[in-house]
Amino acid sequence: MEIAVLLKQVPATESMIEISDDGSAIKTEGINWVMNPYDEMAVEEALQIRADTGGTVTVFSLGPEKVAEALRTALAMGADTAVRIDPKGKPLDGLAVAKVLAGELKKGAFDLIVGGHRAVDDDNFQVGPAVAELMSIPHISMVIKQDVADGRIRCTRTIDGGTLVLETTLPALITTQRGLNEPRYASLPGIMKAKKKPIDTRPLSETGTDPGAPMVQILAMRLPPQRKGGRIIEGDRAGDKAVALVKALREEAKVI
């Protein structure tokens, strides 16, 4: 199996996010950048499939030089090759990212493409299915279990209020959901080896894909209204506190 993994570098989820002075982006100073947690699962799943079926795992990321760190983490986990497409500062929306990635993926002969179901920075939930569409292949989102055999993939995916077991033919694209696996940590020898591996870096202008001007543009960012410290309900016993809370919820907050 030839497997491709799509991965993005994002601010760690514990990051405090601040907005830049012009209001159109976040402040990047002091942010700890990590591999998108759903993409860690994608790398892990690809490695597990490779262990069963043989083949290779190629990781792709579209982003500035810094994202090489996330690609190296994937190599240290065990991926075979890493490709970075450098946008050279060109702004790209979700669909544009998908166009560029699909263009590069078409140059390979991948049986399976694995991505995250969302990146926890832009929360677009878009790139995976859009890549599949642009490659005219099926996709299954939010996968918590998969089996590959005889040119087919069978997946359990989550839906609102339950799960579906779906089957389709390869090549296909799947996106990961929590519960699929526990991503491994890179081993020390893995990290040492990954340091020496080259990263195949491709400037966007040389890929042959013109994603065009972004159709979705951020006009302004703001912080959502913050809750202030709550009112502590006092009382001598649990019962007294319960009475006081229910009264507050009913008479002041009017939610029950």
Place this chain on the structure above:
Amino acid sequence: MPQGILAVTEQADSALKNISFEVISTGKKLAETTGGPLTAAILGAGVDAMASQAAEYGADRILLADHEGLKDGLADACIQAVAQLVASADPAVVLIGATSLGKDIAARLSARLNAPLAMDCVAVRADGDRIVATRPMYGGKVLADVSLNGSPAIVAIRPRAMEAVAAQGAAGEVETVAVSLDGSTLSLVEKHMETGKIELTEADVVVTGGRGMGGDDFAVVEALAKALGGAVGASRSAVDEGWRPVSDQVGQTGKVVAPNLYIACGVSGAIQHLAGMASSRVVVAINKDPEAPIFSKCDFGIVGDLFDLVPALTAEIEKLKG
């Protein structure tokens, strides 16, 4: 010239889901500025009875895609149907619910039509000729206004973010569109629905248990949720411990919930947890540690042991409801 709005609905058990009414109502409001018509798209098998439900929320026109292949709500069949309905209605704006199915449809539709998409939006308006949508990013830590330049503008709406308001449409003229699903490649092997369980993202009340539950016995929070007609959620720690399924997880890497009332029991209030529940209307925290960060992000707090407080609350609410 594309014009008007297409509101794509979703159904369960032969009835439109709440999100569908939210989507139609959002379309109704948006049409006041963009102009109409407001067309509702209904897809499924044997769906004609649902047309009147869409009309009650103000759809001027209703397009039905009725096909056996749409019975199970599989993403790839639905995408084909929606693409054909869009071609038939030629709208300037496509609104759809950002449910797990709706997100799949929206993402692929955007790529298929080379059209702009704003996912999981909490507000949308027309600003002159362009559509501007508001969407949470960074797990809800930021709200962004984004403009969609291109046609049709596809806006996926977060469940419970918009109000569903019954309204009178022009006539609710119903038209069936013959769709072809020849390109379907997914086959359904099995469908498993958790019966009787209220979906977290749709619940009016969510009662969450965290690591403070101390084990997989969630009886006290389940009883409180039941008394309030709500759903039970869990922190990631409770999920990681194996006490609750992943589908119960609230937070940045779990579900984003926005109930009227959120009650966090034995949850410390980590930033990733807050990201998933910050847009709840009223937040109550129950924690034995007066210094727990959750107390600075709630509306009402009670310091104490949840195993004393939660049953007392349940009893009080049951008394109230008689």
